[in-house]
Amino acid sequence: MAQSPSEKDCRSRLPSDYCPRVAVKLHRCSTTWRFGPCWRVQKALENRGIEFCVVKGPARPAKRADLQRLSGQRLYPVIEFENGSTYREESKDMAATIRAGNLDEKRGTTPT
Numbered sequence: 001m002a003q004s005p006s007e008k009d010c011r012s013r014l015p016s017d018y019c020p021r022v023a024v025k026l027h028r029c030s031t032t033w034r035f036g037p038c039w040r041v042q043k044a045l046e047n048r049g050i051e052f053c054v055v056k057g058p059a060r061p062a063k064r065a066d067l068q069r070l071s072g073q074r075l076y077p078v079i080e081f082e083n084g085s086t087y088r089e090e091s092k093d094m095a096a097t098i099r100a101g102n103l104d105e106k107r108g109t110t111p112t
């Protein structure tokens, strides 16, 4: 899939500190389809011009221990902020938040 100008390449399964200068990491499934929950949120980030990188995770839910540790659940998409906090809601709600310019409000405190 061609990268949009706002998407930085994190490549899959690299440590989450791989792109420290990017404030937003999109943890998403590895499908290249341009529809579905992950694509919906990725598109919203692109349309809003938010700089982000993509971290593609394993397809099998059983292999999503890292995502579980990071976000407390096993579904994509998940947004990780540079302070280590994460944001996950229904993808339609995530996309609406991003499009409304309210993503920063979802940034939590640094997890301990």
Ligand SMILES: N[C@@H](CCC(=O)N[C@@H](CS)C(=O)NCC(=O)O)C(=O)O
Pocket: 029, 036, 037, 038, 039, 061, 074, 075, 076, 077, 089, 090, 091, 092
């Ligand atoms: N209703 C949820 C669905 C999320 C969802 O199904 N995400 C997919 C990736 S696009 C996923 O994690 N599928 C793996 C699974 O269902 O275990 C949403 O819209 O956020």
